[in-house]
Amino acid sequence: MRIAMAIEGPRITTATLRARPVGGTEAAFAVLAAAFARRGHAVEALAGEEPPERVDGVAWRPLAGGTGAPADMVISARVARHFEVLPPARTGRRGRILWLFNPCQYLRKPRHLWPILKAWPVAVTLGPYHDGTLSWWMPLSGRAQLPLPVAAPFDRPAAPIPQPPPPVAIFASNPTRGLDWLLDAWEQRIRPAVPEAELHCYTGAATYGGNARLAGRAAPVMARAAAMQAAGVRLLPPTDRHALARTYRGARAMLYRGDLGETYCLSLAEAQSAGLPCVVTPCGSVAERVVPGETGVVARDPVEFAAAAIRLLRDDAAWSAMHRAALARGPAPDGDAVAAAFEALAG
Secondary structure (H helix, E strand, O other): OEEEEEOOOOOOOHHHHHHOOOOHHHHHHHHHHHHHHHOOOEEEEEOOOOOOEEEOOEEEEOOOOOOOOOEOEEEEEOOHHHHHOOOOEOOHHHHEEEEOOOOHHHHHOHHHHHHHHHHOOEEEEOOHHHHOOOOOOOOOOEEEEOOOOEOOOOOOOOOOOOOOOOOEEEEOOOOOOOHHHHHHHHHHHHHHHOOOOEEEEEOOHHHHOOOHHHHHHHHHHHHHHHOOHHHOEEEEOOOOHHHHHHHHOOOOEEEOOEOOOOOOOHHHHHHHHOOOOEEEOOEOOHHHHOOEOOOEEEOOOHHHHHHHHHHHHHOHHHHHHHHHHHHHHOOOOEHHHHHHHHHHHHO
8 A cells, every 4th residue: 555644844754753852743753654554554644844865665755746746645733734745645535634733623614624625634633622623514525433552662561660769750741731730739739748749840841842933932931940949859861752751650659730721741641651550630622631549630629639649649559550550451553553554443
């Protein structure tokens, strides 16, 4: 099968994933492209402005520089206008897939709606919450819900940790998505109950290509986190996924309120794959990543959130039960599993 894919923004390949921290959706695009190639397909991925290159079997080209040869499956990520630079799909509408990552209200704008109307693609969202943001009247030939694929090393089973780690909690998401709220909960409720606990925040604009706008919006909460060392808060730079996996094995919980803009949360999926219990709220999609009461807690309010965090930080039996339950679920879907689901969509 010949597959052509396109995404806006800088080019992120699987080689990039091995070299530095990368945001979840960009990582997923690269992982899926490489999985298609591994499964024997001819894959052309259009992204960025860099010269053509081949990485892990994928022919990467500039966004405006595809070969134009017809494809069996054509995937436009985020927006439908990329169908204009992608080749035609041999199977017509069924072979045109609009892979969506963000809440879908923006697709109602004429500049996004018109390309959808011309293409009539199959829309792929990331789960129930995300699908609920996609209007029922969109001119689509179908819709499906598929997870984001995890990258190595989170695609492999992890071994149980023999001894409970020290009372360390992790935040590893966009700093503008609830970090301020978490710092309030930490300062007012969690740290007073567990004075030896630490909150390690692996966050910053570096994960998102050093985005200047994000850095500006995040500056106040980043400064607040940096000033809370006396409360056990450690502000750390984002790191690559292999280093994160090692970090998760030395922590007791991932703490994340969630956000209305959070349509999947790959960092939670990775944490659960590593056996790290997670405490979340029903905000956005994050509750979809845990099994409530087994691999994590979906807290209804800040008091319940803090109580769950405190329990995991100081109760070895509670931590061990959730750690082993998360490992028993096995790794989150990897590139091969998600690639197979896309292949089935295209027939």
